[in-house]
Amino acid sequence: MGQALETLLSHRHEVLVWDRNLTTGEETQPLEEAARDRQVVVFALPTQPHDELAGRLVPCLQPDALCMSIAKGLDEQGRTAAQVFTQHFGSRIGWGLFYGPMLARELQAGRSGFAVAASHRPEAGARLKALFAGTSLRLQVHEDVQGAAWAAVLKNVYVPLVGAADGLGMGDNMRGFLIATATHELADIVEHQGGRRETAYTLAGLGDLVTSATGASSHHRRIGAELAAGRCGELAASGANIRSEGVHTAAMVRHHAVFDWQRFELFALVCAFLDDPAQLERRLGEYIARRF
Template sequence: MNAVPRVLIIGYGEMGHAMEHLLAGRCDLQVWTRRPVPGHEPVDLAVAVSRATVILYCIPVTPLADVAQRVLPALLPESISLSIAKGLDGQGRPAARVLHDVYAGAHDFGVLYGPMISEEIRAGRRAFAQLAGSKPAVSDVASQLFADTGLSLQTSPDMTGISWASVLKNVYAMLFGAADELGLGDNVRGYLVVGCMDEMRTLVATMGGKSASAQGLAGLGDLVTTATSEASHHHALGRLLVRKQLDNISGEGVHTLAMLDRYQLVDFSGYPLLQLVDGIIREPVDIGARLLATIDSSTGS
């Protein structure tokens, strides 16, 4: 990437802000969102796409297919697209699969997953991610783009594996929030890390990835961050379930469980902790007793 990269950030939520913070002043940067952004000139999507060498999708995975379809006709042949969207869309697809289906081999793309809390990035703290691309050139471009920004990238050959690891960690993170709200202690948290990772490794492999990918930044690294940070939405959801504050129990992890069930992607009975999260969302009663019973059953106590 010898010329100054022309980057278009699509979406201006928490992560859109974070990417702007990292890249401002380092490239020719534009931001597009469905609604006007204070302090930014209005951007025509097709025009902005037609000049961008890098597209950064900072939107949820649910609208990703529709937005990517709008982007597709204007993409430069040499451009690459990167997505940080976690979760599953309405067809049960992670972001990598969505871009694979929409781009149909015509354009290169990649995904970025790992411990990247937006507030910490914008405060100048370090962040970390795994990057997997449709071709090696994607990793080269992304590595140059984020060099010396404070976002450290590791390349993974397993796009499917890191995608599913990032999807699943949001589901399991809710258990940690529930355990913390119940005051079950650090020992239970330690057990949950091991138990959740056992299930994640098997699930990642079942979905076509490599089980080891669950142990990288996109899986274990982001699970620890999401499951223990008070700034984490999914940790907070676990707390809200215990408090029976149920008016706004929504998020990528909740949607993921619904999609896994709708498309029968997983037999929940084979994964006790996954089944427990699904059960307490459907019926948030006696959460502490059910959590401890699941642990006792798994450990033979």
Template structure:
């Protein structure tokens, strides 16, 4: 066991999964807003709302008290949806000790500011080392013991090596990267492409179409990510291509599910009302398009998704539009 104490904020599927992985390596307390989730984890070693009957380690402890979760923590992990990330972090600020590393698991952007989660951490908690854990990680598969790989990114290489030891567990392999911007943006931007793939799948598109959308979508994501300071090779790795393949093809993907439902002609509001887990792609789409405009990057697939989720177009119209686009050279925008 590692002597570091960990506090994790967020009782959803991915937060609980990461907490269960870390629990094999170090003492950890998970904060959940819902008292029923806290009781379920502590009394039954389950999080049935998000992970069904999957067993959790008995040493994983849950709390409904943020102070109790972070006051003694040597590492704080944030698994909070993007639009609630800042308010929860403001509460964490009141109790966290100085210089404690803060790691984000959240793949979204703050809508009003267009900020990445690590930027919000720097804003609210200046001086704290910040990082991100990301990759092609479907929670239920990992809880079932299936092999998976992830990447933890931070600029401080000494802390990074300790975090790698903290998060890796059994068949869950963790690689390191110092490109925080690229790793974080890969996780954010692929969600929008997954909605596009879902819209195609929902209209009966074949494997060829899906492959084309993923490939051209990755090109869009890479263009914006590099313009914002990420490295091109990051988007060819686990945080980019790997995460995009998993999110665009898995029946477990929430963003792909949103696209499939949009293809049925349903509104974004109706789809969101039925989901108790957040599809970050729909939430982040306006911020992503604003960033694309700010950095002068063409993102035709993402633009079509944005128009559909905002109600200005339909999945059918977007799909037909993509088919009509005149292609240029492969490695040029468009």
């Protein structure tokens, strides 16, 4: 995704890419040096390193700098990127998030992408929108930062369930039911976490959910199908399930009791599926029987 954003922005802006070798820890250059005098810093990386990197950036950035993240997971403490940014940047440095259906390969191929640019500062979202003006990534400014964060993070939990249902040949009607039900429950959780219900229906929630749940190349969707087919061993060996933000998010929500997840039946069903994929058809049938 970082490469896709570089492709979009480098035609009109001076772009400097910072990276770190995960094996050796070697950085392309010191982060503090790379960020000095930069107007915008984009965190195109998982949520886990946000805490360290945001802490390192605070002394280096000017007050009018803008930090934005695309991370759609929780760190090992169960925090969203928005919560990490709140802790480090607060109101001293402008920050926000941008989430939506914006698959990297499609952006690099010149196809359209769409996202919500969410920030407590309306001008920050407007700045990000202006940054991508003239590119194939279209942004909408939104002020419900916490709602957008939880919508983007939690929608990935539901995607493997849709992938599993497709893998088991449950049909198009089942897919439609699961996506509609997941979106409604997502709105409940977003509101429970302090966001606005309607944010779950924006590009950050519903838009990205549909893209991930129906895309033929969706990693999250494929994991669900593989688990439902009983290929748990292959997934564990490849580490694919560990790389899934949805699987990791479900684990962090339960481990840290981020919210009372058992109150939300479909979320709990996904967790039960991830723990014991072989029982999905029975559990899903029982869930539907209770609903109707």
